[in-house]
Amino acid sequence: MVWSDRQKRDQTKHKLACCHNHHNGSMLANHQFYFPNTLTTSSTRLPFAFAFSALVMGAIAMGISPVFVRLAEVGPFASAFWRVSLALPFLFIWLWLEARQNAVSLRNTLVFDKAVLLTGVFFAGDLFFWHLSILNTTIANATLLSCLAPVWVALFSGAFIGEPVNRNTLVGLLICLVGAAFLIGGSFSVAPERLLGDIYGFLTSIFFGLYFLAVRVARRTHGTGALTFMGGCVTAAMLLAITLLAGQGLWPQTMAGVAALFALGLVSHIGGQGLLTLALGALSATFSSLVIFIEAVAAAFFGWLIFTEALEPIQIAGGSFILVGIWIARPRS
Numbered sequence: 001m002v003w004s005d006r007q008k009r010d011q012t013k014h015k016l017a018c019c020h021n022h023h024n025g026s027m028l029a030n031h032q033f034y035f036p037n038t039l040t041t042s043s044t045r046l047p048f049a050f051a052f053s054a055l056v057m058g059a060i061a062m063g064i065s066p067v068f069v070r071l072a073e074v075g076p077f078a079s080a081f082w083r084v085s086l087a088l089p090f091l092f093i094w095l096w097l098e099a100r101q102n103a104v105s106l107r108n109t110l111v112f113d114k115a116v117l118l119t120g121v122f123f124a125g126d127l128f129f130w131h132l133s134i135l136n137t138t139i140a141n142a143t144l145l146s147c148l149a150p151v152w153v154a155l156f157s158g159a160f161i162g163e164p165v166n167r168n169t170l171v172g173l174l175i176c177l178v179g180a181a182f183l184i185g186g187s188f189s190v191a192p193e194r195l196l197g198d199i200y201g202f203l204t205s206i207f208f209g210l211y212f213l214a215v216r217v218a219r220r221t222h223g224t225g226a227l228t229f230m231g232g233c234v235t236a237a238m239l240l241a242i243t244l245l246a247g248q249g250l251w252p253q254t255m256a257g258v259a260a261l262f263a264l265g266l267v268s269h270i271g272g273q274g275l276l277t278l279a280l281g282a283l284s285a286t287f288s289s290l291v292i293f294i295e296a297v298a299a300a301f302f303g304w305l306i307f308t309e310a311l312e313p314i315q316i317a318g319g320s321f322i323l324v325g326i327w328i329a330r331p332r333s
Contacts, residue, residue, distance in 0.1 A: 046278075046279075046281070046282040048282075048283075048330075048331060051278070051279045051281075051282040051283050052279070052283070052330070054275040054276075054278045054279045055275065055276065055279040055283065055288060055291050055294075056291075056294060057271065057275050058271065058272050058273070058274070058275030058276040058278075058279065058291065059272075059276075059291040059292075059294035059295045059298060060294070060295075060298045061267050061268055061271035061272035061275065062268055062272035062273075062276075062291075062295045062298075063294070063295040063296070063297070063298025063299045063301075063302060064267065064268065064298065064299075064302050065083070065264060065267075065268035065272070066299055066302075066303075067302055067303075067306055068260045068261070068263045068264040068267070068268060069260075069264065071256065071257065071260035072252060072257055072260040072261050072264065073252035073253050073254065073256070073257030073260070074248065074249060074250065074251070074252050074257065074261070075243070075246070075248035075249065076131035076134060076135065076248075077128070077131060077239060077242050077243040077246050077248050078243045078248045078249065078250050079261065079264060080127040080128075080131060080239050080243075081236060081239040081240050081242075081243050081250070082250075082261040082264065082265060083127075083261070083264040083265050083268060083269050084232045084235045084236040084239060084265070084269055085232075085236040085239075085240070085265070086261060086262055086264070086265030086266070086269075087232060087265040087266065087269040087270045088229060088232050088233065088236065090265075090266065090270055091225060091228050091229035091232055091270060091274070092229055094224070094225030094228070094229070094270075094274070095109060095110075095223075095225040095226045095229045096225075097225070098223045098224070098225040098226060099223075099226070102223070109223075109226050110226070110230065111222075111230075112230055112234075113218075113221075115214055115217045115218035115221070115222075116218055116222065116227060116230045116231055116234070117234055118210075118214040118218075119211060119214040119215050119218055119227065119231035119234075120230070120231040120232070120233065120234020120235045120238070121234060121235075121238070122207050122208075122210045122211035122214050123207075123211050123231060123235045123273070124234070124235040124238035124239055124242075125203075125207035125210075126204055126207040126208045126211055127235070127239065128207075128238075128239070128242060129200045129201075129203040129204040129207060130142065130146060130200075130201075130204045132197070132200040133145070133146070133197050133198075133200035133201035133203075133204055134197075135197070136194065136196050136197025136200060137194040137196075137197025137198050137200070137201060138189065138194065138197075140184050140189075141189065141194065141197065141198055141201055142197065142200075142201040142204070143184050143201075143296055143299070144180060144181070144184040144201075145198060145201030145202050145204065145205055146201055146204045146205050146208060146292065147177070147180045147184070147205070147292055147293060147296060148202065148205035148209075149204075149205040149206075149208040149209040149212070149289055149292050150173055150176070150209070150286065150289040150290055150292060150293075151173070151177075151205070151209070152205065152206055152209030152210070153209045153212050153213060153285050153286050153289040154169070154170065154173060154286045154289075156209070156210075156213060157213065157284070157285050157286050160213055161213050161216055161217050161285060163216070163284050163285060163286070165284075165286045168328055168329055168330075168332070169284075169286050169287055169329045171325075171328055171329070172290065172325040172326060172327070172328035172329025172330075173286070173290065173325065173329060174325070175321055175322075175324055175325030175328060176290055176293045176321070176322050176325035176326065176329075177325075178318075178321055178325075179293065179317075179318045179319065179320070179321025179322035179323075179324075179325060180293055180296060180318065180322065181318070182314050182315065182317050182318025182321060183296055183297065183300060183315050183318030183319055183322065184296065184315075184318070208289075208292065209289065212280070212285045212288060212289045213285050215227065215231075215276070215277055215280045215285075216280050216284070216285035216288070218231075219277065219280050219281040224274065224277045224278040224281065225274075227277055228270075228273055228274050228277050232269070232273075276288070276291060279291075283331065284331065286329075287329055287330065287331060290325070290326050290329060293322040293325070293326065294322065294326070296322070297319045297322055297323075300315060300319065
């Protein structure tokens with residue numbers, strides 16, 4: 001057969017491509033093994049409106065968690081453990097469906113790399129210090145100090161994960177901080193006997209900020225279901241050890257307590273951390289971290305709706321400031 005010049009050029013290109021793949025085959029195979037493709041591409045293509053909606057719904061789901069904790073009939077560490085562990089079977093189904101959609105085996109999906117381990121460790125630290133803060137200082141102090149998390153994300157985002165923070169995001173963050181001060185600051189108080197609890201609240205903000213950064217990095221190579229499940233396994237194991245060491249009872253006394261724990265797992269963890277993890281596949285860590293301010297607004301709203309806790313005009317103004325700050329900080333592209 002007589003080949004045309006074009007066919008000869010195509011054959012030459014094919015040989016060069018094969019040669020290149022032969023020399024790099026092991027590297028590519030290792031890359032695919034350690035960093036499976038589980039919905040990463042589709043997540044980063046999420047429209048802003050969809051990703052932001054997931055972020056807001058996740059914040060609302062996390063914001064109602066204090067209601068379930070109050071009704072759970074177990075200690076704070078135990079409720080944190082059940083929050084994560086009761087969600088794991090459902091998260092595994094999410095992981096399985098995700099892997100099936102992308103034709104990836106479970107073996108290649110369940111890869112506990114460094115980023116995954118850090119998400120679990122940082123979230124366990126966040127819940128641990130958050131509950132210690134609640135036990136040792138006022139709710140207002142604990143909440144306001146935890147709202148410093150976006151500050152740490154903004155400070156470390158450029159150096160740690162290669163995402164510099166633009167001016168609009170910084171301006172929006174400052175406005176959100178002012179709004180949080182209005183929303184919660186009226187109840188904030190300083191007392192020597194609560195200093196340790198305030199330190200715990202400050203540490204909560206650091207761990208939550210690091211959690212955002214770790215999830216953002218892990219979402220570059222892991223799907224939402226896979227990451228939330230694997231990180232949850234790490235978190236649950238750590239919280240179980242903490243609960244047992246603290247001597248807290250694991251079991252609620254009534255079916256109402258059981259229902260509250262399941263609601264905590266299904267609504268606040270799957271709905272909260274799951275949607276947050278989904279959004280972090282498409283939105284920057286700093287902008288996504290502003291979700292903690294929405295969470296504070298949601299917590300205040302549910303406290304008013306369910307426990308008839310009063311909302312003062314300054315608190316309503318604070319919530320409005322937060323919404324304005326988030327709008328200013330939104331991505332422009």
